[in-house]
Amino acid sequence: MFDIAIIAANVLLSIALVLGFWRLYLGPTLPDRVVALELIASLTIGYIAVYVISSGRTPFVDVAMVLALTAFLAAVGFARYLEKGGHRDDD
Amino acid sequence: MTEFFTGLFLVVGAAFMVVAALGLVRMPDLPMRLHATTKAGVLGAGLMMVGVAVYFGDGGVTTRAVAVIGFLLLTAPVAAHAIGRAGYFVGVPLWEHSKTDELKGRYDEKTHTLESPPEMHEPAAKDDASH
Structure with a gap:
């Protein structure tokens, strides 16, 4: 039963990852892609949680913590440079 | 019992992730996509x-899991605000x-400032009643 739950969580996360990459590919503007990247970082935290539980390697929780912070820094950096760039006409 | 709750939390969390990704794909513009994700x-x-945290029930792991949740709760609104603003x-x-x-026409792209909002309608009846 527990194995089934872990497999189900992996499958659901994979579906969400495919949808996130679909928006990353589709765009249509750069901020949309930044939002997709942020969701993909959250999904990676979920994958780490599943992996920690299924393998029992607890030090990987630290990786999730660092990933949460770096995803925040990436999003804020993107937003800052976008804002400095001014009005843009994307496709 | 521990395994049951762990599996429940994992599957429900992953289901919310799928909802977020669905919102990211299906919502029509940037603020709505931010709202979903x-x-x-x-x-x-x-x-x-x-x-x-439930599965290991260990002090160190629980502290780190709570720290991850705290960082997520602190950083996600700030990042969403920055991206939405940009x-x-x-x-x-x-x-x-x-x-x-409401910002349309009132935001200056050069100086990154907003004009003051249009004047609110003063309640004139209240002014008469004070006499």
Whole structure:
């Protein structure tokens, strides 16, 4: 039963990852892609949680913590440079 | 019992992640996509970290899982605000059926300042009643 739950969580996360990459590919503007990247970082935290539980390697929780912070820094950096760039006409 | 709750938290968290990704794909413009991904995404990741804390039941792991949830809850709204602000400033179009855009025409792209809001209607009847 527990194995089934872990497999189900992996499958659901994979579906969400495919949808996130679909928006990353589709765009249509750069901020949309930044939002997709942020969701993909959250999904990676979920994958780490599943992996920690299924393998029992607890030090990987630290990786999730660092990933949460770096995803925040990436999003804020993107937003800052976008804002400095001014009005843009994307496709 | 521990395994049951861990599996429950993992599956429910992953389901919220799927909802967030569906919102990301299906919503029509940038603020709505932000709305879907930040809330549902943070809730999904947080529930999965709660699953980790429940499964190990160990002080160190629980502290680190709570720290991950705290960082997510602190950083996600700030990041969403920054992206939404930048998206508005660089001219990402809103959905064509959006009703109001209160910043329209009042934001100066050169100086990044807003004009003051239009004058509110003074309640004139109250002024007469005071005499």
